[in-house]
């Protein structure tokens with residue numbers, strides 16, 4: 508790959524470091540997004556060079572298609588059953604390794620795959636590292652049926668959490684409502700700062716039309732943050748003191 512922007516060089520550095528964790532015989536979850544694209548390319552290179560025998564599940568149709576084009580066989584998650592490692596990108600990473608994901612609308616399958624993995628490792632460029640989650644909109648996947656009612660429920664939840672007047676925007680693409688791989692809709696919540704991630708998470712999960720939100724709390728084990736010069740910083744969870 509030539510002529511990469513500084514941002515792409517950083518993503519590629521993180522992707523290489525993530526792929527370096529892959530060992531022969533592993534069952535892998537492959538994430539979605541622009542950083543994951545680098546990861547899938549680097550993984551395909553290692554498979555070709557080293558003959559790695561892997562079993563891989565994808566978190567989106569896009570990743571499934573790319574992997575197929577590069578000669579990586581993708582199986583259904585349920586055929587594999589459980590995964591050793593998932594490598595995925597993120598939109599925001601806080602110091603506790605809590606994440607916002609779903610900028611590409613793939614967070615539902617990503618969360619199912621990450622939850623079925625012994626280890627979730629995030630690969631990212633430095634712009635994704637934040638002190639507090641929330642500057643990036645929080646994606647919420649919702650069922651199309653009764654979406655206005657679901658928005659009303661979300662509005663009431665935000666009001667109850669002192670997050671009044673925060674925009675709740677149905678995601679659009681090419682002038683039409685964006686549809687996920689499950690044919691659902693995405694609502695993007697502009698929250699600015701999320702001070703109580705657990706309250707938002709449990710509140711959203713309690714709303715019937717909500718399928719899944721993009722907060723990944725306590726799921727990430729390690730974040731690999733690449734830089735344009737090829738170096739990578741490892742972020743680990745802070746030690747819990749008794």
Ligand SMILES: O=C[C@H](O)[C@H](O)[C@H](O)COP(=O)(O)O
Pocket residue numbers: 538539540541542543595596597598608609610611612613614617
């Ligand atoms: O839905 C998309 C995923 O959660 C992505 O992993 C996330 O948006 C990060 O994508 P990127 O690597 O393109 O910044």
